Amino acid sequence: MALYEINAASKYDDPTFGTKESESLLPKKVMPQQENDPSVIRELVKDELFLDGNARQNLATFCQTYVCDDVRDLMNLSINKNLIDKDEYPQTAELERRCVNIVANLWNAPKTGNPVGTSGIGSSEACMLGGMAMLRRWKNARKAKGLSTDKPNLVCGPVQVVWDKFCRYWEVEMRQVPMETDRFYMDGPSMLSQIDENTIGVVATFGLTFTGKYAPVQELCTALDQLQKEKGLDIQVHVDAASGGFCAPFCQPDLLWDFRLDRVKSISASGHKFGLAPLGAGWVVWRDKSYLPEELIFNVNYLGGNMPVFQINFSRPAGQIISQYYLFTRLGFEGYKKIQSACYETAQFLSNGLDKMGYFDFIYRGDPKEGIPALTWTFKKGVDLGFSLYDLADKLRSRGWLVPAYSLPANAESIVVQRIIVKQGFGLDMASLLLQDFARAIDELKEHHPVKALGADHGGFNHN
Numbered sequence: 407m408a409l410y411e412i413n414a415a416s417k418y419d420d421p422t423f424g425t426k427e428s429e430s431l432l433p434k435k436v437m438p439q440q441e442n443d444p445s446v447i448r449e450l451v452k453d454e455l456f457l458d459g460n461a462r463q464n465l466a467t468f469c470q471t472y473v474c475d476d477v478r479d480l481m482n483l484s485i486n487k488n489l490i491d492k493d494e495y496p497q498t499a500e501l502e503r504r505c506v507n508i509v510a511n512l513w514n515a516p517k518t519g520n521p522v523g524t525s526g527i528g529s530s531e532a533c534m535l536g537g538m539a540m541l542r543r544w545k546n547a548r549k550a551k552g553l554s555t556d557k558p559n560l561v562c563g564p565v566q567v568v569w570d571k572f573c574r575y576w577e578v579e580m581r582q583v584p585m586e587t588d589r590f591y592m593d594g595p596s597m598l599s600q601i602d603e604n605t606i607g608v609v610a611t612f613g614l615t616f617t618g619k620y621a622p623v624q625e626l627c628t629a630l631d632q633l634q635k636e637k638g639l640d641i642q643v644h645v646d647a648a649s650g651g652f653c654a655p656f657c658q659p660d661l662l663w664d665f666r667l668d669r670v671k672s673i674s675a676s677g678h679k680f681g682l683a684p685l686g687a688g689w690v691v692w693r694d695k696s697y698l699p700e701e702l703i704f705n706v707n708y709l710g711g712n713m714p715v716f717q718i719n720f721s722r723p724a725g726q727i728i729s730q731y732y733l734f735t736r737l738g739f740e741g742y743k744k745i746q747s748a749c750y751e752t753a754q755f756l757s758n759g760l761d762k763m764g765y766f767d768f769i770y771r772g773d774p775k776e777g778i779p780a781l782t783w784t785f786k787k788g789v790d791l792g793f794s795l796y797d798l799a800d801k802l803r804s805r806g807w808l809v810p811a812y813s814l815p816a817n818a819e820s821i822v823v824q825r826i827i828v829k830q831g832f833g834l835d836m837a838s839l840l841l842q843d844f845a846r847a848i849d850e851l852k853e854h855h856p857v858k859a860l861g862a863d864h865g866g867f868n869h870n
């Protein structure tokens with residue numbers, strides 16, 4: 407008897423590699439006809455994901471990339487729960503309702519009013535709902551006066567793409583105050599120049615996508631108060647506080663940007679950005695239910711409570727909302743403040759480190775009075791190291807860091823910037839390693855002069 411038989415399956419064979427599945431290509435277009443070994447396919451799919459890079463080194467995204475074990479546990483527990491099934495899962499609906507209350511209070515919704523709000527899959531849905539309510543309020547007010555509703559417009563500064571989507575999907579003219587090379591946001595005068603009787607509202611971005619800085623919400627509201635006094639136009643404000651909505655309340659509580667300003671009628675934010683929830687959570691709140699036109703609300707009679715069903719999606723995972731409630735309760739105000747403060751500290755540490763290198767000018771360097779935990783910089787005027795910020799971003803990628811370089815929007819396209827968003831889990835130790843990689847990348851690029859060698863103009867540092 408042979409000790410072992412060649413070509414016969416043995417319990418000592420590697421269960422994954424060397425199998426027929428692992429020796430074939432994964433399907434690209436057509437579903438395979440036959441079943442395949444689950445554990446092998448699971449391994450192969452996981453292996454493909456190596457090419458994705460490491461989320462924790464993604465310094466481009468505003469979204470959370472750190473997930474604690476407790477949240478994993480809650481997500482796992484709720485993986486088969488549909489948030490919309492409020493009769494099946496009444497307690498999940500209750501946690502959502504509590505979250506809305508917590509968020510409304512965090513944003514100083516008037517104690518005397520009757521604020522309403524809802525969750526969304528992210529800020530995009532939350533903004534869309536805020537925009538739809540604004541459009542409907544304007545239409546209703548115009549119709550009541552017998553005026554035309556044919557030409558609605560929305561006034562905003564540089565915004566996240568969701569507002570371009572809103573305007574295109576709902577056929578609203580977008581009146582966007584462009585950036586200028588010496589002004590990266592919409593201020594009072596530039597806003598007023600766009601407003602007329604067809605303006606459905608103003609969107610103020612509290613944590614600008616391009617720089618991380620806060621729009622001057624109070625200044626905008628004061629300018630609109632003045633406008634109403636002079637011309638009788640009552641223009642209302644939605645604050646898109648996707649990231650700032652969970653930073654300023656903890657780290658700059660005296661800054662006026664929220665419902666303490668009467669003109670602010672609705673606010674939206676991403677739970678999954680500085681709200682610290684896992685991906686798939688957004689919030690929108692109206693200061694009073696009178697600002698959410700009733701015809702937009704679908705009252706589901708089994709719901710019974712005061713949470714209106716006003717959402718775009720129907721089915722949605724419940725885990726994010728449950729985790730958000732856990733985080734609000736587990737961390738509390740002080741916990742959020744500690745986490746966000748640590749992020750600001752890292753952002754400042756990084757900007758000081760980069761500043762010392764002598765090549766960069768900062769548009770924003772992580773001051774909690776001015777914006778979210780982030781930093782944005784460009785090459786100093788006159789500095790020509792022979793490579794662009796795009797080259798630097800590429801070089802950092804070789805160590806796994808995602809530090810995006812991009813040109814600012816109109817009319818500041820000539821300025822190319824690089825930006826880091828500091829999130830929970832990116833502390834001073836990691837930041838110091840990143841600074842070392844910056845120094846190494848710059849040294850290597852200086853040596854190789856990619857721009858000059860290629861004769862290409864990457865336009866990365868020419869901003870005069």
Ligand SMILES: *Cc1c(COP(=O)(O)O)cnc(C)c1O
Nearest residue numbers: 528529530566568646648649676
């Ligand atoms: C991220 C962001 C959005 C979109 O939010 P999602 O949660 O990604 O859908 C909208 N507005 C601003 C200002 C943002 O930063």
